[in-house]
Amino acid sequence: MATESVTDAGRNPRERYRAQVRDEVKRHAWEQIATAGVSALSLNAIAKEMGMSGPALYRYFAGRDELITALIRDAYRSLADTVRAAHEAGTTVVALAAVIREWALSDPQRYLLIYGTPVPGYHAPDDITAISDEILAVLLEVCGGSPDEQPRSPFDVVLGLNRGWAGALPASSPTVHRALSFWTRLQGVLSLELAGHLTPLGFDPGLLLAEEVADL
Amino acid sequence: MATESVTDAGRNPRERYRAQVRDEVKRHAWEQIATAGVSALSLNAIAKEMGMSGPALYRYFAGRDELITALIRDAYRSLADTVRAAHEAGTTVVALAAVIREWALSDPQRYLLIYGTPVPGYHAPDDITAISDEILAVLLEVCGGSPDEQPRSPFDVVLGLNRGWAGALPASSPTVHRALSFWTRLQGVLSLELAGHLTPLGFDPGLLLAEEVADL
DNA sequence: TCATCGCAGTTAGAGGCTCTAACTACAGCT
DNA sequence: AGCTGTAGTTAGAGCCTCTAACTGCGATGA
Structure with missing residues (x-):
């Protein structure tokens, strides 16, 4: 850990x-x-x-809040290391999704500490948002295609006009789009699964996740 | 309300x-x-x-927990009513996603009370899970295609073999699959957006959501 | 080597919370 | 008009976070 x-x-x-x-x-x-x-x-x-x-x-x-902040930092760090290791070992999007899911299932509350309900006023310190950016950067690399890929959808075009975050990173609009879809679909399956909302439906969330991220 | x-x-x-x-x-x-x-x-x-x-x-x-349970029940009821109303007015999947997103944005903590971090031991009473089922049933109707639609993906086949929930409902495997994809993609965008994880990226989550649920 | 100073850990206590127990007083029913 | 049940009260036990003031040990510098 x-x-x-x-x-x-x-x-x-x-x-x-x-x-x-x-x-x-x-x-x-x-x-x-x-x-x-x-x-x-x-x-x-x-x-x-x-x-x-x-x-x-x-x-x-200094208090309860500082302890929780430290725990959040450690959780982010652990996730970033996991993601980076998978990437460096050469991974596909499907395999990466499975790795992150396993990471989440191994300690649901750790995942939820990061991506679950936030306290309304809370703003994470800069060093923590930096780790979050680190994770997203790896995502962009994993989702990268040919560098001169053309926009394919209206949202691609919007992403092209306003590159927001990832302005510096060399990623085409479709790459950013794929990374975003990957990320949101992953969070969708995981947040529902970890909250127990998928259990009564009686199927393996891993299978759904695999197909969700297979066709981006 | x-x-x-x-x-x-x-x-x-x-x-x-x-x-x-x-x-x-x-x-x-x-x-x-x-x-x-x-x-x-x-x-x-x-x-x-x-x-x-x-x-x-x-x-x-009877105590704090009972009050919270009552609030959860009201939140589910409100969401179910919203979803049902949209369906009865005749809605597309894209429009339904937008409606649910507006519902969530209008009171983020109400959404998060249902779909955010759960307390590890908590088990919702039956009348609440019934409301949840009600929502999923509407989803199945909105995602319904022709009744004799054939399985298209491995996951479709799995869903066909083990119909789990929705056993009684007349929905083809691809319909169930679409409903599940709709639901998880929606939750993915919403949970990240409401937790503020999308804000720094500087794009409109509504656009991403629309495209995510447009091609199921 | 020894004196000093800083830091770990202590107790006391203020003020918050949930929730129980025992009591009062009023409103609705017969 | 009297009885009864229920809404509200205060007191208090037992948690919690966090502050203040104090003790005593151990590392460090003269």
Whole structure:
């Protein structure tokens, strides 16, 4: 499991210890989240589990929100690493979708922490949005076709006029379109599957996902 | 706004009053949810806003969870009514997608209460899953083609072998497949858009959604 | 080597929450 | 007109987050 802090790289023992404790706090936090959701996450409970008394944890995290932000960062990092590894191993869109699905299924609440219900006011810090961009960049590469591909649909044309994000990246409009379709179709299947809305329908969501991303 | 209880139908004044208060509680609850998310929903705060003291609300809702369940029910009911109305007015899949998107955008947290992060243990009561089925049934009708349509893809075949849900409904495998694709693509665009993950990309999600559901 | 200083961890406590228990007082029914 | 059930009250237990003030250990510099 990738963690934000390169734990054992702290020079002085103080920093090493701090990083260790932070990691242990996060481990307990993930456990709580996996079993009862993020709303049940309690600094107090974590402190007790670690054999300390309540406010001690505030030495390590400014508050509940900062802990959650750290968890979100780790989740993004883990997903980005997974996606990048798959890409570097040379993957198809279908295989990539399957890899991401497995990543999500291995810890649904971790996926939902990123792509589930956001708190209305919340705005992620820049270093986190950077990781998100990193993921999208890989998507563009995986969905890339011939560089001089012409627009094929009205939406392609719109994407061509206003390249918004990905302005710098060398991707044709259809490539951007494919990446967007890939991403939204993937999220569609996953968010419904993880929320349990597909279970009663009695089919394998993996099959649906494979076909959804096969014809972009 | 459709509410579960047909407020003014209570026969004796006691029941009428109860229904009125329940509705007022729910109105305040929706306000809180819209501004700060469901995790910030507080019975205590609602009671104060209504000029009563804390525990009074427990006469009307057995607890926080029951209130939330009632809100979920109302949200499903509202969506089902919206979908049904569009269908009865004769709608295309593209138009239906736009209608549902508008419904979601008009109150993002209401959409997210249904399709956002679920609490791990939560299981919706039967009357709520019935509303969900109602929505899916309309989807099948909107996506229906000729009744003797033949399977076109491996997933169609799988759907044909194991009709799971919709066993009773007269829908061909490709119809079921189209409904499923429609539903997952819609959820994909909406969940990303409402969580704010599409905003930085700088394009109109409505356009993407229209093309996504245009070619099923 | 020893004094110092900073940081980990403590308890106390304010203020919020959910929810239960026991009580009061009023409104509707017979 | 009296009875009864129910809406509302306060008190309080037990959670939570987070602040403040204090203690005591361990790393670091003279």
